[in-house]
Amino acid sequence: MTPLLDAIHSPADVKRLSLSELTRLAEEIRGELITVLSRTGGHLGPNLGVVELTIAMHYVFETPRDHFLFDVSHQAYVHKLLTGRRERFSTIRTPGGLNGFMLRTESEHDCYGAGHAGTALSAALGIAVARDKLGGREHVVALAGDAAFTCGITHEALNNISTQTKRLIIVLNDNKWSIDKNVGAVASYFNKIVTTPQYHRLYERAAKLVEKVGGKSAAQVARKAEEAAKFMLVPSVIFEEFGLKYYGPVDGHDIAELIRTFQFLKTLDRPVVLHVMTQKGRGFEPAEEKQKKFHGLGPYDPETGETAPLGQRTYSEVFADSVANLASGNPRVVAITAAMPNGTALDRFRAVHPDKYYDVGIAEEHAVLFAAGMATQGLKPFVAIYSTFLQRGFDPIVHDVCLQNLPVVFCMDRGGLSGDDGPTHHGLFDISYLRGVPNIVHMDPKDEDELADMLYTAMLHEGPSAVRYPRGVGPGAEVKEKPAAIPIGKAEVLQHSGHDRVAIFSLGAMLPLAREVASALASEGVAAAVINARFAKPLDSAMIALYGRSAEVLLTLEDHALAGGFGSAVLEELSRLGLSTPVIRIGWPDQFIEHGKPDELRKKYGLTAAAALAQIRQHLGITV
């Protein structure tokens, strides 16, 4: 039963509620989050942590006139519930349903989309400066988690804010967690602020004052807000040095206190940081206990929080175990993650080799440079970063790793469509952004065993390399005890007849599709060779030349954008060889792909055997 939530159709309805109703609303929202996400999966812990905070923001400010930016925006579900999307909320992350992140096209209350960390402060500053220039008075509020402050960009924005605007409110949502425990000097610094005795003294005085004004009207409370906030002030060197006024820390689950504080902050004519303490997973015991697991997860039991076991190792797990084995035999091997020990499964590596494991925070650009430095000294860094987040590291890949030909290995998890997370998380561009860079080797395994072989090959290779593998589980291939090296740039012929009319070049996990196409053609009397391409760079030129000359048509299959992808590379090679063999390229079209179930999206965008067969038949002049 959610009577209060049911009656909220826009933020105006939040403003009509009394304090005790707001508290009940928070409980209803928690129930809704726990129930809906148990079916759809999603970022439960982060959202349970910001229920009161988001309610207070909507109580005091007025979107869409005022602007809210949420860093990453994985914690914007409560905002969605309060801004006219309650009825569609049960569709979140499902095909055709609400996106799991802020989306400008989804609502006028989403003024800025995100999915990657560290963007909120810079974008909020841009919005604030545009407002100043255009003579507006609306408020801009950027909410960012403590781990967002491990991002370089966040610091670039901080450096710039006080010289550009007088009116910007930054909410530091401090729950001490990234996905794993937040790491580094910034995390210890935030911890120091909240454990200082001075803070506790001031906090008690503020709490007393709050008690005194309790029960009075909102207007009186507002008048007292400045006084209260003054008591809550703790000098915080970092932010003050950046020219921002620092307030806090305040209890992020105390709606009254949050409302009073925002009412005060909104009157200021200077940029401020409000430090809010929240508890990730609050109100759902399994999520309070297992904060890492409940940061983001698939469906679970809404009573116990239990999730179904996967039954076999994921690609990420095979990767982490393989690199751990390599490190056991090679003292030069180290592994680096940018705040994703869980997602990349490097926590398994950490368990075996804690002294060879480095978590640098949400700092992909730094991770790549850090690895480059290590490589100059003879270490062999394996840098595990999702394909989509490695986009952040592009410049140092070019300028530091590849230009200096350093033996760094980029292990790109979630290479390919990522499914229900949507366009911010699909890993559909890494072939195109890497293959134009000299020196790099780009490998794509067909299964788990080949992933282990490729990691071994990368360890032996003396220059930069990248290995890309998909999200989740693979075909379940048994991984050999000892990996074998693969000759760089050599494709593998898996099926041929000597009179193949079609040559199917399949990259990575597209192999089952290649086999499906080949067997359908066989049943129509058409012989087709199946080639596991293995390398997007360097290509197996001899193999392309062989089939470019002997087959009537080539088919390339890739879980990647067609523009600049593997098929494009094959076309370029054919052109270089002076061959004009037709090439049918199957991959993702030149547009951002929405969230959804991978199978359904593949069907929608033609990454299917049927779509490939239709084009092949046309080329061969076959009618069925």
Ligand SMILES: Cc1ncc(C[n+]2csc(CCOP(=O)(O)OP(=O)(O)O)c2C)c(N)n1
């Ligand atoms: C560039 C980038 N790297 C990694 C991630 C994966 N990621 C999503 S949320 C998150 C942790 C965010 O922690 P914090 O900002 O403190 O918010 P919380 O979830 O604790 O509320 C990470 C590492 C990302 N979204 N973007």
